[in-house]
Amino acid sequence: MAGxxxxxxxxxxxxxxxxxFTLPFAVGFVLFFLYPxxxxxxFSMSQLQIVAGGYQLEPVGLENYRTAILVHPExxxxxxxxxxxxxxxxxxxxxxxxFAANLLNQPFRxxxxxxxxxxxxxxxxxxxxxxxxxxxxxxxxLRTAANEGGLLSGAVLRNFLYELRIPETTLDYVTSAVxxxxxxxxxxxxxxxxxxxxxxxxxxxxxxxxxxxxFTSWERFWLITLPMLSxxxxxxxxxxxxxxxxxxxxxxxxxVRSTAFGGGGFxxxxxxxxxxxxxxxxxxLIAGSIISRFVFYDN
Amino acid sequence: xxxxxxxxxFWERVGGIAWSxxxxxxxxxxxxxxxxxxIVKLSSSLMREVDMFDNMVQFVPRMLYLENYKIVWEYMDxxxxxxxxxxxxxxxxxxxxxxxxxxxxxxxxxxxxxxSLLFACVVFTLVVPPQMIMIPLYLNFRxxxxxxxxxxxxxNLLGSIWPFVFTSLTGTGxxxxxxxxxxxxxxxxxxxxxxxxxxxxxxGAMRTFLRVMLPNAVPAMLTVFLFAFVWQWNDxxxxxxxxxxxxxxxxxxxxxxxxxxxxxxxxxDHYRSILDNTGMILFIAPLLIIYAILQRYFIxxxxxxxxxx
Numbered sequence: 260m261a262g263x264x265x266x267x268x269x270x271x272x273x274x275x276x277x278x279x280f281t282l283p284f285a286v287g288f289v290l291f292f293l294y295p296x297x298x299x300x301x302f303s304m305s306q307l308q309i310v311a312g313g314y315q316l317e318p319v320g321l322e323n324y325r326t327a328i329l330v331h332p333e334x335x336x337x338x339x340x341x342x343x344x345x346x347x348x349x350x351x352x353x354x355x356x357x358f359a360a361n362l363l364n365q366p367f368r369x370x371x372x373x374x375x376x377x378x379x380x381x382x383x384x385x386x387x388x389x390x391x392x393x394x395x396x397x398x399x400x401l402r403t404a405a406n407e408g409g410l411l412s413g414a415v416l417r418n419f420l421y422e423l424r425i426p427e428t429t430l431d432y433v434t435s436a437v438x439x440x441x442x443x444x445x446x447x448x449x450x451x452x453x454x455x456x457x458x459x460x461x462x463x464x465x466x467x468x469x470x471x472x473x474f475t476s477w478e479r480f481w482l483i484t485l486p487m488l489s490x491x492x493x494x495x496x497x498x499x500x501x502x503x504x505x506x507x508x509x510x511x512x513x514x515v516r517s518t519a520f521g522g523g524g525f526x527x528x529x530x531x532x533x534x535x536x537x538x539x540x541x542x543x544l545i546a547g548s549i550i551s552r553f554v555f556y557d558n
Numbered sequence: 559x560x561x562x563x564x565x566x567x568f569w570e571r572v573g574g575i576a577w578s579x580x581x582x583x584x585x586x587x588x589x590x591x592x593x594x595x596x597i598v599k600l601s602s603s604l605m606r607e608v609d610m611f612d613n614m615v616q617f618v619p620r621m622l623y624l625e626n627y628k629i630v631w632e633y634m635d636x637x638x639x640x641x642x643x644x645x646x647x648x649x650x651x652x653x654x655x656x657x658x659x660x661x662x663x664x665x666x667x668x669x670x671x672x673x674s675l676l677f678a679c680v681v682f683t684l685v686v687p688p689q690m691i692m693i694p695l696y697l698n699f700r701x702x703x704x705x706x707x708x709x710x711x712x713x714n715l716l717g718s719i720w721p722f723v724f725t726s727l728t729g730t731g732x733x734x735x736x737x738x739x740x741x742x743x744x745x746x747x748x749x750x751x752x753x754x755x756x757x758x759x760x761x762g763a764m765r766t767f768l769r770v771m772l773p774n775a776v777p778a779m780l781t782v783f784l785f786a787f788v789w790q791w792n793d794x795x796x797x798x799x800x801x802x803x804x805x806x807x808x809x810x811x812x813x814x815x816x817x818x819x820x821x822x823x824x825x826x827d828h829y830r831s832i833l834d835n836t837g838m839i840l841f842i843a844p845l846l847i848i849y850a851i852l853q854r855y856f857i858x859x860x861x862x863x864x865x866x867x
Contacts, residue, residue, distance in 0.1 A: 270669075273668050273669060273670070274668065274669065274670030274671070275670075276664075276668055276763040277664045277665075277667070277668025277669065277670045277673065278664075278668075278670055279664070280660050280661065280663055280664025280665075280668065280763075280767075281660075281661050281664035281665060281673075281676060283657050283660065283661060283727060283728045283729060284657070284661045284676070284679075284680065284728060284729040284730070284738065285676060285679075286728055287724070287725065287727070287728020287729055287730040288676075288679050288680075288683065288728075288730060290705060290724075290728070291695065291724060291725050291728060291730045292679075292682075292683055292686075292691065292730050293679075294694070294698075294705075295691035295694035295695050295698065296686065296690070296691055296694075298691075298694035298697075298698075299690055299691055299693065299694050302693060302694065312701070312710070312711035313701050313710070313711060313712075314697060314701070359588070362581060362584065362585065365581070367578060367581065367582075369585075373585050373589065374857055375853045375857065376588075376589045376592055376593070377588065377589075377592070378853070378856060378857055379592055379593075379849070380592055381788070381856075382788055382842075382845050382846070382849045382856075383596070383842045383845060383846065384595070385788070385789065385792040386789070386791075386792030386793050386794045386795070386808065387792060387793075387794035387808040387811060387812060387841070388792065388838050388841060388842060390794060391811075391812070391834055391838060392595055392838070395831055395834055395835065396827040396828060396830065396831035397598060397602050397610070397828075397831040397832075397835065398595065398598060398831075401598065440591065441591050441594065444588055444591050444592060445591075445592065452857060501684060501685060501687075504687055505687045505688065505689070507794060507795060512687070512689050515689045515692075516689065516692070519692065519693055525693050525697075528693060529690075529693055532687070532689055532690040532692070532693075533690065535687065535689070535690065536686055536687060536690045539685065539687065540685070543685065
């Protein structure tokens with residue numbers, strides 16, 4: 260009789276403690292996240308006017324969505340561009356981060372320093388600096404100069420590959436990737452660290468067994484390293500998608516902001532925000548379900 | 559027999575050397591790409607405007623020119639702005655650290671109904687771009703009625719630190735979902751015996767947490783703190799909404815060059831670039847110093863917190 264009762268109160272006490280510890284988040288989530296989130300949906304279907312001592316909402320149905328998609332001169336174009344840019348960047352960043360992590364996992368002199376430098380963009384290439392840099396006159400000048408003359412510029416490579424009769428779409432992908440090398444490297448800091456941590460958590464015994472079996476390093480990579488890291492490919496892809504959608508240099512992020520505070524109206528800006536969120540949600544769902552099919556789980 | 563083995567070993571060594579050369583070139587190239595914007599900023603911050611038109615000048619200006627720093631330093635009111643920013647960033651990151659540690663611990667070590675739903679909410683805050691809730695947050699803090707508790711017009715919390723305090727203490731600030739996730743993963747991997755031993759000794763949940771769990775969680779907490787610090791220092795999005803007129807670095811940096819040029823009645827892209835780059839150097843210098851000293855904790859932290867496991 261005493262046993263089960265004791266266990267019940269104990270599990271109830273457990274539950275209560277857990278609730279208490281996470282209570283701040285539950286409160287904050289409702290007040291500073293869910294409520295604004297729902298308000299945002301409501302704003303997107305209203306005409307919002309600032310009046311003395313507050314604001315007034317006048318329901319307008321889907322008018323703001325119609326304006327954003329059909330009337331606004333820039334939105335649709337910027338929106339499509341932002342989505343495509345993410346779709347192009349994410350695989351490149353994940354592949355690069357994977358490659359860089361494998362590189363940094365090898366023993367060589369200066370490896371610690373290289374790691375410190377590879378992670379540097381997370382420290383200094385965020386927020387306001389990244390934003391100002393992308394608009395900076397000197398950087399733009401240097402960038403165009405490099406793209407015109409450099410050996411590895413997209414334009415030069417494009418001519419070369421065109422001669423080889425490479426299909427146009429592949430061609431465009433490769434050349435845009437080459438032009439975006441700096442951006443891709445600078446967006447991969449966290450992802451490299453995550454892959455690196457994953458590489459170090461692969462049990463040594465697996466590689467030792469592979470050596471006994473006489474695996475080549477090619478086989479070791481495809482049969483051990485890649486499957487063991489596949490869950491992290493999913494994690495990093497999701498992280499990268501979210502990151503590239505919310506970074507301050509994303510043109511759509513800028514547009515949503517300038518519409519709100521630059522006179523375009525809070526309602527219209529909210530509608531743009533909602534459409535943007537929906538596109539992220541759809542892309543995350545599709546990417547997640549595709550990638551998780553290839554994920555190998557050890558246990 | 560031995561000749562063929564010798565030949566094989568020889569080619570393996572050649573291959574090894576070739577690869578380490580290729581690897582060296584790749585690593586150096588990537589480092590160059592990463593340092594490139596920093597080099598551009600530093601060199602143009604030390605230039606006169608004429609240097610920018612001088613074809614002979616590539617990265618090294620004709621002579622060191624510190625006047626840019628003097629002007630930008632004055633317009634940014636650097637000592638005051640720096641102090642404000644430091645205090646704000648320290649306050650916000652410490653609050654976020656405290657709340658995210660507690661919340662992460664709650665998720666990791668206790669079971670209750672609705673727990674996975676609440677954790678789904680954490681993930682949800684990570685997925686929704688902050689731009690989507692920007693306008694309601696702005697209006698709610700502009701006419702803050704404490705959700706109906708205060709009389710109608712409410713108080714204006716914009717321009718004060720309160721929006722930061724509220725969101726940081728409740729784990730809903732900038733990227734806080736990630737911090738909660740990191741702390742949860744860390745506490746999950748800690749052995750159960752520790753708590754059981756403490757429970758047998760008769761310690762309550764809070765005591766166990768403070769005396770047993772926290773001392774062991776210092777590395778993970780340091781990582782979260784450093785990330786929170788860096789991201790808050792760099793943050794322009796929330797800072798410019800909540801503190802649009804305050805003397806904090808991101809806000810002041812953004813407008814410094816325009817203010818200078820308006821005052822001297824001279825507006826030119828090159829000059830603006832020089833001033834902006836000077837300001838950015840002043841802005842990231844403290845971060846670079848912190849990173850140089852504490853880089854170990856950034857990098858090893860991610861590996862050790864078990865974010866991967």
